Amino acid sequence: MNLVALPAFADNYIWLVHDGRKAVVVDPGDELPVLQALEQASLTLCGILVTHHHPDHTGGVMALRERFAGVPLWTPANERLPVPGAADAAVHPVRGGDSIRTLGLEIEVIDTPGHTAGHLAYFIQPVGQAPVLFCGDTLFSAGCGRLFEGSPAQMHASLSRLAALPDATRICCAHEYTLSNLRFAAAVEPASSDVAGHLRHCSGLREQGQPTLPAELARERRINPFLRCDQPAVQRAAVAHAGPGTDPNDPVAVFAALRAWKNEFR
Numbered sequence: 689m690n691l692v693a694l695p696a697f698a699d700n701y702i703w704l705v706h707d708g709r710k711a712v713v714v715d716p717g718d719e720l721p722v723l724q725a726l727e728q729a730s731l732t733l734c735g736i737l738v739t740h741h742h743p744d745h746t747g748g749v750m751a752l753r754e755r756f757a758g759v760p761l762w763t764p765a766n767e768r769l770p771v772p773g774a775a776d777a778a779v780h781p782v783r784g785g786d787s788i789r790t791l792g793l794e795i796e797v798i799d800t801p802g803h804t805a806g807h808l809a810y811f812i813q814p815v816g817q818a819p820v821l822f823c824g825d826t827l828f829s830a831g832c833g834r835l836f837e838g839s840p841a842q843m844h845a846s847l848s849r850l851a852a853l854p855d856a857t858r859i860c861c862a863h864e865y866t867l868s869n870l871r872f873a874a875a876v877e878p879a880s881s882d883v884a885g886h887l888r889h890c891s892g893l894r895e896q897g898q899p900t901l902p903a904e905l906a907r908e909r910r911i912n913p914f915l916r917c918d919q920p921a922v923q924r925a926a927v928a929h930a931g932p933g934t935d936p937n938d939p940v941a942v943f944a945a946l947r948a949w950k951n952e953f954r
Contacts, residue, residue: 739824802843
């Protein structure tokens with residue numbers, strides 16, 4: 689299984705998985721990078737996965753389906769997307785617990801509400817390779833998505849679900865937000881050598897025009913404050929910023945305080 693990050697817009701990544709002949713694309717907000725990648729590698733599109741309804745994740749879907757007639761499309765069952773509905777037999781609404789088979793892969797569907805009400809993630813364990821998670825805008829390296837439609841409790845539960853995946857899981861999120869997220873993580877845990885070291889590493893990657901993704905889940909548990917709401921240093925920082933009304937022993941309250949802090953962090 690080959691994994692490719694296709695830059696799009698200012699800071700999006702469209703993820704492409706292929707076996708050398710056929711490919712599946714995740715969250716194609718723009719069809720042009722996908723079409724260029726397919727042509728350059730002589731690949732045929734055999735599937736499209738969508739994590740949520742925002743246009744920077746769905747904008748290229750219709751053009752790709754016109755170009756590749758009948759290509760299967762898997763979409764969140766609990767979200768309304770700008771694509772054909774049940775009348776199109778190649779459109780498959782899915783929800784957490786479902787399993788998708790394509791490209792010789794078994795893809796597990798995980799419910800991850802919070803960023804949007806029906807957000808999904810897709811998890812693959814390819815034989816002989818580290819697992820892969822396509823998490824859209826739920827989990828970012830050193831961060832998480834904003835809460836546009838869900839609650840802090842929903843997002844905290846979604847992140848906890850993803851954090852329980854295997855250590856070696858490759859986190860394929862949909863935006864290059866890593867440096868700004870790491871600066872926030874350093875404000876939350878200024879004594880963390882893990883955060884400082886990864887910030888130096890990722891700064892070097894970006895200076896060379898390289899992506900900071902995929903991220904490794906084991907590292908995310910050490911550097912991502914939103915996955916560390918049970919850690920005393922993170923709890924103290926959340927209370928210090930939000931005020932004594934925040935219960936440090938309530939991980940949802942700590943998460944909510946962190947998310948509100950991040951919303952205004954510059």
